Amino acid sequence: MWEEQVVPELKKRVEIKTVIKYRVLKVVGMSESAVDESLRDLMVSEGNPEIGLMAGMGEIAVRIIARTQTESAATELIATTEQEIRRRLGENIFGADNDSLESVVGTMLQQNQLQLAVAESCTGGLIAHRITNISGSSDYFERGVVVYSNLAKQELLGVPPETIEKYGAVSEQTARAMVQGLLKRSTADIGIAVTGIAGPTGGTPEKPVGLVYIALADKQRIQQCTEKNYLGERELIKWRAAQEALDLIRRYLLK
Amino acid sequence: MWEEQVVPELKKRVEIKTVIKYRVLKVVGMSESAVDESLRDLMVSEGNPEIGLMAGMGEIAVRIIARTQTESAATELIATTEQEIRRRLGENIFGADNDSLESVVGTMLQQNQLQLAVAESCTGGLIAHRITNISGSSDYFERGVVVYSNLAKQELLGVPPETIEKYGAVSEQTARAMVQGLLKRSTADIGIAVTGIAGPTGGTPEKPVGLVYIALADKQRIQQCTEKNYLGERELIKWRAAQEALDLIRRYLLK
Numbered sequence: 001m002w003e004e005q006v007v008p009e010l011k012k013r014v015e016i017k018t019v020i021k022y023r024v025l026k027v028v029g030m031s032e033s034a035v036d037e038s039l040r041d042l043m044v045s046e047g048n049p050e051i052g053l054m055a056g057m058g059e060i061a062v063r064i065i066a067r068t069q070t071e072s073a074a075t076e077l078i079a080t081t082e083q084e085i086r087r088r089l090g091e092n093i094f095g096a097d098n099d100s101l102e103s104v105v106g107t108m109l110q111q112n113q114l115q116l117a118v119a120e121s122c123t124g125g126l127i128a129h130r131i132t133n134i135s136g137s138s139d140y141f142e143r144g145v146v147v148y149s150n151l152a153k154q155e156l157l158g159v160p161p162e163t164i165e166k167y168g169a170v171s172e173q174t175a176r177a178m179v180q181g182l183l184k185r186s187t188a189d190i191g192i193a194v195t196g197i198a199g200p201t202g203g204t205p206e207k208p209v210g211l212v213y214i215a216l217a218d219k220q221r222i223q224q225c226t227e228k229n230y231l232g233e234r235e236l237i238k239w240r241a242a243q244e245a246l247d248l249i250r251r252y253l254l255k
Numbered sequence: 256m257w258e259e260q261v262v263p264e265l266k267k268r269v270e271i272k273t274v275i276k277y278r279v280l281k282v283v284g285m286s287e288s289a290v291d292e293s294l295r296d297l298m299v300s301e302g303n304p305e306i307g308l309m310a311g312m313g314e315i316a317v318r319i320i321a322r323t324q325t326e327s328a329a330t331e332l333i334a335t336t337e338q339e340i341r342r343r344l345g346e347n348i349f350g351a352d353n354d355s356l357e358s359v360v361g362t363m364l365q366q367n368q369l370q371l372a373v374a375e376s377c378t379g380g381l382i383a384h385r386i387t388n389i390s391g392s393s394d395y396f397e398r399g400v401v402v403y404s405n406l407a408k409q410e411l412l413g414v415p416p417e418t419i420e421k422y423g424a425v426s427e428q429t430a431r432a433m434v435q436g437l438l439k440r441s442t443a444d445i446g447i448a449v450t451g452i453a454g455p456t457g458g459t460p461e462k463p464v465g466l467v468y469i470a471l472a473d474k475q476r477i478q479q480c481t482e483k484n485y486l487g488e489r490e491l492i493k494w495r496a497a498q499e500a501l502d503l504i505r506r507y508l509l510k
Contacts, residue, residue: 118401124387125380128401132379133490135455143407146373146383146399148392151442156398156411187406200390235388 021074026095027060058243101246102130108253109140117188118144119178122196126242142188157181175213198237212241276329281350282315313498356501357385363508364395372443373399374433377451381497397443412436430468453489467496
């Protein structure tokens with residue numbers, strides 16, 4: 001689309017500055033308005049480079065378009081701008097251009113020679129699906145379990161029935177027990193567990209649709225357990241929870 | 256799109272016949288050319304009803320458009336045509352309009368009060384993801400395992416190491432062992448197991464990229480084990496294998 005439609009159109013509009021280069025930086029873990037606020041002074045109308053935001057599903061794309069007379073000037077203008085944006089948004093930038101969270105996480109796992117295991121309740125296999133969309137993922141994806149029933153949570157992950165009974169299948173305690181049981185049973189170095197209510201049914205006043213717990217552990221200990229409240233339809237809640245889970249792995253691996 | 260663009264355009268073209276109704280029948284397990292051949296005499300240019308084909312990912316949509324003077328005449332024309340198309344394509348028609356294979360399978364499982372378990376290697380969680388996209392799937396989806404490593408196949412499904420060693424992880428024997436182990440460990444009534452090579456790497460002359468085995472079993476016995484050879488990129492191979500797996504469940508439940 002970009003190459004075929006946008007670039008020719010942009011070229012038409014500028015007559016002297018014939019070199020147009022662009023780059024997309026991808027941001028996760030910030031709202032569009034937060035990104036907008038951080039970069040507002042750079043996003044000048046008709047500026048060069050031109051900087052624009054595009055909100056995706058659980059991520060924001062920052063587009064940089066440079067128009068110059070020479071290739072090297074465009075490259076330099078993009079590089080300088082990218083450096084400034086990276087300075088402001090830091091680790092919230094997960095990649096560029098064609099990167100996805102799953103491709104970035106995959107590369108990091110491969111480089112660190114680490115293996116990953118996943119236990120999914122409300123995301124229902126989406127995290128495993130996204131990870132295995134990346135060619136070569138068999139090198140670092142050890143296993144996934146989709147534990148929709150309480151019995152599956154007990155049998156495949158050893159979640160104590162008392163934990164589910166006392167705190168509920170959607171609770172921090174269950175998420176923690178899930179990730180602990182997962183890593184105990186797998187040779188993987190890192191485990192992630194997700195439990196939540198994807199809706200549209202199954203919500204209660206105390207535990208509404210969109211409530212999700214995500215726990216991340218390594219062989220040493222549980223590193224993190226996050227509570228999230230997502231709005232939206234079933235598939236969007238699944239997507240956002242998967243996005244968050246992948247991002248937790250990414251931020252853990254950055255350390 | 257249809258309501259906003261196509262319907263007004265169609266209405267413009269016909270002046271007397273003001274009632275336009277349409278219906279889509281969805282077909283799986285047949286190539287586009289096979290559907291075309293079966294329906295060719297019905298697909299008259301400018302005919303009424305107008306019948307057209309649209310190829311999707313692993314399924315074909317047959318569109319029926321009726322133009323008449325009254326609502327009831329349109330309904331009747333569609334019904335008669337649908338009946339004839341159903342007579343010709345039979346069980347290859349899995350649904351209509353907004354149905355998906357996963358929604359149809361879900362409804363059948365629910366109606367029959369049966370539970371499903373899934374063991375995925377090359378589809379990597381896509382089958383579980385599609386099934387759990389349907390609201391209410393927790394009623395009939397008992398568990399899923401994504402067994403990417405051989406160790407996971409052994410530990411989560413009890414696939415004998417000798418089977419993998421002798422026949423390979425991608426083989427009919429392994430697919431059979433996977434589905435047997437799955438149902439032995441789960442309370443589900445129906446199990447499906449998929450193993451294959453999604454590529455682009457990992458293929459050999461004997462076992463090329465796109466080779467997939469899918470086994471379906473119930474509590475009695477293994478009902479079916481299918482070998483498929485898919486062409487295309489990694490994500491398309493995953494999709495087609497998931498499509499085939501869901502269709503096997505559907506045809507099993509039709510009996």
